[in-house]
Amino acid sequence: MIEIQVIRNNGADVIERLRTKNFDASSIVSRLLDVDSDRRQTTKQLDDLLAEGKLLAKKIGELYQQGNAGEAGILKERSALLKAQSKELQDTLDALTTEQDELLVQLPNLPHESVPAGTTPDDNEVVLREGKVPVLDDNAVPHWDLARLYDLVDFELGTKITGAGFPVYKGQGAKLQRALIAFFLDEAVAAGYTEFQPPLLVNEASAFATGQLPDKDGQMYFVPIDKLYLIPTAEVPVTNFYRDIILDESELPVKSTAYSSCFRREAGSYGKDVRGLNRLHQFDKVEIVQIAHPEKSYLVLEEMVSHVTGLLRKLELPFRIVRLCGGDMSFASALTYDMEVYSAAQQRWLEVSSISNFETFQSNRMKLRFRSADGKNTLAHTLNGSALALPRIVAALLENNQSGDGIGIPEALRPYTHFDRITIAG
RNA sequence: GGAGAGGUGGCCGAGUGGUCGAAGGCGCACGCCUGGAAAGUGUGUAUCCGCCAAAAGCGGAUCAAGGGUUCGAAUCCCUUUCUCUCCGCCA
Numbered sequence A: 001m002i003e004i005q006v007i008r009n010n011g012a013d014v015i016e017r018l019r020t021k022n023f024d025a026s027s028i029v030s031r032l033l034d035v036d037s038d039r040r041q042t043t044k045q046l047d048d049l050l051a052e053g054k055l056l057a058k059k060i061g062e063l064y065q066q067g068n069a070g071e072a073g074i075l076k077e078r079s080a081l082l083k084a085q086s087k088e089l090q091d092t093l094d095a096l097t098t099e100q101d102e103l104l105v106q107l108p109n110l111p112h113e114s115v116p117a118g119t120t121p122d123d124n125e126v127v128l129r130e131g132k133v134p135v136l137d138d139n140a141v142p143h144w145d146l147a148r149l150y151d152l153v154d155f156e157l158g159t160k161i162t163g164a165g166f167p168v169y170k171g172q173g174a175k176l177q178r179a180l181i182a183f184f185l186d187e188a189v190a191a192g193y194t195e196f197q198p199p200l201l202v203n204e205a206s207a208f209a210t211g212q213l214p215d216k217d218g219q220m221y222f223v224p225i226d227k228l229y230l231i232p233t234a235e236v237p238v239t240n241f242y243r244d245i246i247l248d249e250s251e252l253p254v255k256s257t258a259y260s261s262c263f264r265r266e267a268g269s270y271g272k273d274v275r276g277l278n279r280l281h282q283f284d285k286v287e288i289v290q291i292a293h294p295e296k297s298y299l300v301l302e303e304m305v306s307h308v309t310g311l312l313r314k315l316e317l318p319f320r321i322v323r324l325c326g327g328d329m330s331f332a333s334a335l336t337y338d339m340e341v342y343s344a345a346q347q348r349w350l351e352v353s354s355i356s357n358f359e360t361f362q363s364n365r366m367k368l369r370f371r372s373a374d375g376k377n378t379l380a381h382t383l384n385g386s387a388l389a390l391p392r393i394v395a396a397l398l399e400n401n402q403s404g405d406g407i408g409i410p411e412a413l414r415p416y417t418h419f420d421r422i423t424i425a426g
Numbered sequence B: 001g002g003a004g005a006g007g008u009g010g011c012c013g014a015g016u017g018g019u020c021g022a023a024g025g026c027g028c029a030c031g032c033c034u035g036g037a038a039a040g041u042g043u044g045u046a047u048c049c050g051c052c053a054a055a056a057g058c059g060g061a062u063c064a065a066g067g068g069u070u071c072g073a074a075u076c077c078c079u080u081u082c083u084c085u086c087c088g089c090c091a
Helices: A004-021 A026-065 A069-106 A143-149 A155-161 A171-190 A204-209 A235-240 A297-314 A361-366 A390-400 A411-417
Strands: A125-130 A194-196 A228-230 A246-248 A254-263 A282-292 A319-323 A335-343 A348-359 A369-371 A377-379 A381-389 A406-408
Touching: A004 A026, A004 A069, A026 A069, A125 A297, A143 A390, A171 A194, A171 A254, A171 A282, A171 A297, A171 A381, A171 A390, A171 A411, A204 A228, A204 A235, A204 A361, A235 A254, A235 A282, A235 A361, A235 A381, A282 A297, A282 A390, A297 A319, A297 A335, A297 A348, A297 A381, A335 A381, A335 A390, A348 A361, A348 A390, A361 A381, A381 A390
Parallel strands: A194 A254, A246 A369
Antiparallel strands: A125 A319, A254 A282, A282 A381, A319 A335, A335 A348, A348 A381, A369 A377
């Protein structure tokens, strides 16, 4: 959430910058300026009353000790009046604070200056394209057919026991999953990230802090009896490790990685987008998260993009890096790079990673700060990215490496799979 | 799930209605001491909000969270929540 000071000092600038995200903030900002001003005025009045009340209480106490109940009684009347007035002011202040928070929460994060204008994925900017798209046989097939042919994924079985979008991995398919997870984690640890295994359910405070609530309520699975949300990404628990924390500046950057299953309701998705492994309700992902110094967060973002680029190279997949336009960016992000691999049989780009700098948007919500050398507490920047999401990687690996007699496993992955090829015999 | 005990500053821990943002200790920071270190010693050491252009300064809030009693609450009452112990259940 945007800091109120930013709006107070640069309201017009906020409105201007949010236009890049195709968001008209003018009425919210204008209302916020009024509410903020009222709020501060009310705070001042209330504080003055409370100060007087404290003095009175002290005086009354002294009078009682001196046995002067008569004088004390008179002061009590004044005290009762003060109490009534401050109660009223407190109610006003609470209402103003609530309104301010409700307004602030509606504002998306300010986009970085490098974010291109635009409204749809077509307006995204391709910043790098690398790798050779394989030329497949005429009889090459999409991954869902390969999955059936080699008995790697059983979609129907998942539908039977749970529902559509919950595949069952099997045999070499299951082993490939396990191999990818271990590979991604090892790579992240080698790059200096600390490995975590987080809870898969989080409370409301956590879901709010990273920005899933209230914006994406309805996209998360919810367990009402315990008021817990199934995580849509490990970003939520891992970033929330640092909620209400004041780090020492010397601890930055904090680098964390976690493998987790991810759960997404994906309400409203349909068509070829959801075919096979393209879009699932449950999938596996290794996430990288960094908490960075504000002055270095964009270098950190580049570093994270490089890390993921390295993974894709090792997997020998053709990929491109896309800078999202304002209209395609998420609510909380200031700058996002999407990493897409080319899945040759479907002949389409599949998003396998999304790497974002949230600047202070999340840290302001979760009060994640660091103490600098001069003793000041400052909001840290948070960043995260997939490294990587499994299903579409699997889709691309299967499709791109297929041949008549099996599916090749990239060199880097073989120590993890313990097999070079996926074959009918397994 | 049942019964009981408890949640105080970075940590330990005192505090059962008044001048307590909170004794004392540990830790940490800086200084003194020392050839250097330890020991010793001195000072300091929470967060947020507001007033102010800002610093200084001043005011307010915060002793799990929320509400209540009272002139006055860390202290009393209620609700919620979490932790611990015992029992039950259980991968």
